[in-house]
Amino acid sequence: xxxxxxxxxxxxxxxxLWDDTSSMVSAQTMLSQVTSGGMxxxxxxxxxxxxxxxxxxxxxxxxxSHPRWAKVADILINKSIxxxxxxxxxxxxVNTLLQTWTPAIQNTSKLPSSLRDMLKTAMxxxxxxxxxSPSPDLRNQMPIWYHKGQDESKHLQNNGxxxxxxxxxxEIQTVGEMYTYVNETHGxxxxxxxxxxxxxxxxxxxxxxENPTKCRKAAQGLLGTLHLKWKLTELGDTDTxxxxxxxxxxxxxxxxxxxxxxxxxNIMSSSMLTDEFRVFVNPEEVSMRNAIRDDYDEQQAxxxxxxxxxxxxxxxxxxxxxxxxxxxxxxxxxxxxxSRARGxx
Ligand SMILES: [Zn+2]
Ligand SMILES: [Zn+2]
Numbered sequence: 001x002x003x004x005x006x007x008x009x010x011x012x013x014x015x016x017l018w019d020d021t022s023s024m025v026s027a028q029t030m031l032s033q034v035t036s037g038g039m040x041x042x043x044x045x046x047x048x049x050x051x052x053x054x055x056x057x058x059x060x061x062x063x064x065s066h067p068r069w070a071k072v073a074d075i076l077i078n079k080s081i082x083x084x085x086x087x088x089x090x091x092x093x094v095n096t097l098l099q100t101w102t103p104a105i106q107n108t109s110k111l112p113s114s115l116r117d118m119l120k121t122a123m124x125x126x127x128x129x130x131x132x133s134p135s136p137d138l139r140n141q142m143p144i145w146y147h148k149g150q151d152e153s154k155h156l157q158n159n160g161x162x163x164x165x166x167x168x169x170x171e172i173q174t175v176g177e178m179y180t181y182v183n184e185t186h187g188x189x190x191x192x193x194x195x196x197x198x199x200x201x202x203x204x205x206x207x208x209x210e211n212p213t214k215c216r217k218a219a220q221g222l223l224g225t226l227h228l229k230w231k232l233t234e235l236g237d238t239d240t241x242x243x244x245x246x247x248x249x250x251x252x253x254x255x256x257x258x259x260x261x262x263x264x265x266n267i268m269s270s271s272m273l274t275d276e277f278r279v280f281v282n283p284e285e286v287s288m289r290n291a292i293r294d295d296y297d298e299q300q301a302x303x304x305x306x307x308x309x310x311x312x313x314x315x316x317x318x319x320x321x322x323x324x325x326x327x328x329x330x331x332x333x334x335x336x337x338x339s340r341a342r343g344x345x
Contacts, residue, residue: 001048009044017041049121053279055114056122060097062273073115077103080111088159091167092145097122097129097277099146128281129273132291137271139232140176144222147175149230149288156225162218169208170215175223179232182219227288242266267291305329 014023017030017039032038059070078093080103087093087101096102096119103109105116105123130148131138142149145158145167157163166172172181187198194211196202204212223231243251243264251261269276311325326338 006044052121055118056127060277080104094143098143100148101146125279126281127279129277130286131269131276133268135269135271138269139230142175144175144178149227150225151227154225157222162215165209165215178219229288229290
């Protein structure tokens with residue numbers, strides 16, 4: 001919907017509400033909920049934006065059903081990166097929302113206005129893929145080049161001699177492919193020199209690689225620039241929070257019989273990039289550490305624990321009754337609490 005039409009509809013709504021006279025209550029209040037003094041009037045701008053968000057959603061279907069128009073959009077978007085960002089070749093450009101580069105979306109950009117609007121809407125509503133705990137499968141599929149999880153304080157090697165070799169000669173695109181390349185088993189008689197005659201080195205040289213040993217070392221360095229959350233090799237990737245097979249089965253039966261379900265606190269992402277995009281992502285709340293529980297200390301969990309709870313309350317008939325409470329675990333225990341509550345809190 002064009003801006004002119006949006007303004008026209010807004011005007012017509014106001015005219016209808018106030019019977020052609022000047023409005024008595026601000027438009028913003030009229031949009032809010034009845035409980036907040038509003039009348040829940042149609043917010044035409046928000047409705048348009050919600051419809052507009054369906055386009056990036058469709059564009060970000062990155063599995064086999066990636067729409068045909070989105071493939072054309074990929075080409076156009078990937079070609080509209082400002083030169084200043086220094087992204088040299090087309091093969092390193094996969095998707096702006098998975099990588100650190102951004103296309104030019106100002107009105108003077110060569111991108112068609114429909115794609116500019118799509119990207120602006122995605123930016124406005126902070127569409128992002130940044131789950132608190134990406135599954136190993138998800139990490140595998142991320143593009144290794146200009147990976148959004150790269151630690152910028154490290155020496156990034158997206159564009160050096162070996163990066164180009166890995167992209168062009170070894171055809172490496174994803175973190176998983178890079179990891180496989182780095183961990184390729186050496187031949188029996190491998191020597192770390194450019195003319196090593198072992199099978200893997202010979203294979204790499206046949207692809208055009210000048211020095212497979214140096215190339216693999218650089219690849220390892222590039223993987224090392226990823227933040228902890230996106231690395232494939234870190235220990236402690238999994239925790240014991242997810243339900244076991246037995247508990248999952250019990251939950252299935254409980255759902256049928258209406259019995260209580262056991263809460264599954266596993267927050268590991270799915271393995272599908274498409275399913276992990278979210279709107280309203282606050283970049284300040286995104287952590288680059290993997291959200292997993294610290295090592296489970298069984299001994300500590302079995303220790304007997306005495307907790308004392310004390311509370312005092314004022315006149316319960318009073319509307320804003322005050323109460324004080326304290327929870328005591330032990331001397332100098334950081335979990336000790338003393339606090340006040342008021343009314344129904
Ligand atoms: Zn070798
Ligand atoms: Zn190489």
